[in-house]
Amino acid sequence: MKTCKQCNFTEEQNGKPFPASYGLLCSICKNGRYRYGLNRLKQIELLKKQNAKCGVCQKELELFVGKENKACAHIDHQSKDSTECYSKWDDSSFVRGILCVECNTKVGNADIKYFKKIIEYLENPPAL
Numbered sequence: 001m002k003t004c005k006q007c008n009f010t011e012e013q014n015g016k017p018f019p020a021s022y023g024l025l026c027s028i029c030k031n032g033r034y035r036y037g038l039n040r041l042k043q044i045e046l047l048k049k050q051n052a053k054c055g056v057c058q059k060e061l062e063l064f065v066g067k068e069n070k071a072c073a074h075i076d077h078q079s080k081d082s083t084e085c086y087s088k089w090d091d092s093s094f095v096r097g098i099l100c101v102e103c104n105t106k107v108g109n110a111d112i113k114y115f116k117k118i119i120e121y122l123e124n125p126p127a128l
Contacts, residue, residue: 004029007040036075036095047098055097074104
């Protein structure tokens with residue numbers, strides 16, 4: 001039985017064998033590190049910092065439960081082609097936090113300057 005060299009989870013704890021091409025990495029660490037620079041332990045640490053809640057709407061979230069689960073946590077990240085990096089983990093991962101699917105979809109690739117203009121508009125409506 002293999003043990004992941006990043007998070008020390010075994011294949012048994014993982015619930016399925018590690019893909020042969022991943023070597024001694026579970027799928028969560030392999031994909032999380034490749035996509036966001038976050039292994040399983042860093043993903044868990046980040047969600048704990050957010051009290052297991054969406055960073056925007058505060059809905060209770062769970063990691064590693066599958067996309068069909070409404071409590072599924074999504075890693076929110078800045079587009080790799082952006083010049084700004086929001087990551088607290090490493091300069092190449094662009095991670096901002098963890099969101100629910102609804103908030104992650106709404107945040108999407110939105111531009112922070114655009115949100116600032118919306119806030120300015122709502123605070124100072126031209127019709128008033």
